[in-house]
Amino acid sequence: MASADPTHDSIQAAFTKRIEADRLVPLWNFFSNWFTFDPQAEAEPYLWHYDGLRDSVLESANVISAREAERRVLVLENPGLIGKHLVTDSLYAGLQLITPGEVAPAHRHTPVALRFIIEGSGGYTSVAGERTYMEPGDFIVTPSWAWHDHGHEGEGPVVWLDVLDVPLIRFLGANFTEHYPEERYPEGPPANDSLHRYGSNLRPVGYRRDTLASPIFSYPYARTRESLEKLKNHSDWDPCYGLKMEYIDPTTGGPAIPTISTFIQLLPKGFSTAPYRSTDGGVYCVAEGAGTVRFGDGENATEFRFGPRDIFAVPYWQSFSIEADEETVIFSATDKIVQTKLGVWREQR
Numbered sequence: 001m002a003s004a005d006p007t008h009d010s011i012q013a014a015f016t017k018r019i020e021a022d023r024l025v026p027l028w029n030f031f032s033n034w035f036t037f038d039p040q041a042e043a044e045p046y047l048w049h050y051d052g053l054r055d056s057v058l059e060s061a062n063v064i065s066a067r068e069a070e071r072r073v074l075v076l077e078n079p080g081l082i083g084k085h086l087v088t089d090s091l092y093a094g095l096q097l098i099t100p101g102e103v104a105p106a107h108r109h110t111p112v113a114l115r116f117i118i119e120g121s122g123g124y125t126s127v128a129g130e131r132t133y134m135e136p137g138d139f140i141v142t143p144s145w146a147w148h149d150h151g152h153e154g155e156g157p158v159v160w161l162d163v164l165d166v167p168l169i170r171f172l173g174a175n176f177t178e179h180y181p182e183e184r185y186p187e188g189p190p191a192n193d194s195l196h197r198y199g200s201n202l203r204p205v206g207y208r209r210d211t212l213a214s215p216i217f218s219y220p221y222a223r224t225r226e227s228l229e230k231l232k233n234h235s236d237w238d239p240c241y242g243l244k245m246e247y248i249d250p251t252t253g254g255p256a257i258p259t260i261s262t263f264i265q266l267l268p269k270g271f272s273t274a275p276y277r278s279t280d281g282g283v284y285c286v287a288e289g290a291g292t293v294r295f296g297d298g299e300n301a302t303e304f305r306f307g308p309r310d311i312f313a314v315p316y317w318q319s320f321s322i323e324a325d326e327e328t329v330i331f332s333a334t335d336k337i338v339q340t341k342l343g344v345w346r347e348q349r
């Protein structure tokens with residue numbers, strides 16, 4: 001910080017310059033940038049209207065095949081993170097398209113991927129040879145280092161939201177990718193085998209967990225929605241969350257993904273959440289409903305109208321509230337679990 005004494009300042013500047021060649025930097029020159037009173041996100045609040053993007057997503061099929069692209073995705077790049085290709089400071093997100101008959105070839109990587117299905121039917125993802133067919137609103141997990149490819153046996157486009165923990169894994173220096181020598185990974189168990197085996201409050205006798213990943217790949221919207229439907233008449237509404245549920249690994253009760261927390265929440269028609277902020281940043285996708293999301297207050301306030309299939313980014317420590325004009329269901333994925341495990345997660349209601 002500049003002092004009132006120019007001699008003092010120039011002595012410091014000269015000193016800083018002199019030690020530069022020794023790869024030394026005075027902490028006092030940037031301490032206050034790093035150690036702010038509270039977290040300062042680079043990401044900005046932003047909302048993508050799906051109906052406005054849909055043409056571009058579909059047009060991408062005329063520009064490149066899924067095979068050539070490997071994954072034909074339009075990345076949701078936060079306006080505060082231009083060139084970084086990220087939706088929030090800690091998460092990557094994109095919209096992936098697959099058309100009938102196409103194959104997105106088999107590969108695996110250490111970052112975890114999740115899919116939230118936006119539109120279409122007949123698409124599937126195969127994880128370790130087990131297919132999961134996709135329907136809108138389904139939440140599907142591709143665990144770390146699991147072989148996976150995607151295909152489409154139906155008609156019309158299939159589009160989903162991908163969210164990956166790439167920034168975290170890259171930052172930690174653990175980002176590896178491998179391409180399977182064939183286009184598809186060999187077929188394994190029948191479709192949805194893991195859901196039937198582990199997703200009905202049952203597990204095989206003698207089951208031993210050997211990875212951190214949930215053994216189920218698919219959380220079908222039909223089941224999730226039915227739970228919300230049944231619960232909505234007999235639940236206390238959290239003022240900040242409405243009715244909010246977390247997707248879990250049924251064998252541990254922990255999160256469905258070791259590094260990304262995933263949620264589904266229902267807000268009844270006319271409900272307004274109280275302003276809320278937490279240290280986890282995330283990406284939100286509207287499964288059903290319409291309303292307004294408001295970020296911040298006073299002069300810095302911004303608001304976005306939302307409808308079905310719209311996607312918005314909530315930066316960390318960004319206060320926001322949601323007003324539902326209709327009964328609204330929102331999926332979200334954040335880095336809450338990482339922060340919780342590290343003991344640094346905070347919220348302010």
Ligand code: 1HN
Pocket residue numbers: 071073094096109113148162164166
């Ligand atoms: C990936 O493997 C997929 O498997 C989607 O569908 C998006 C973004 C970055 C790195 C790998 C997929 C991805 C990705």
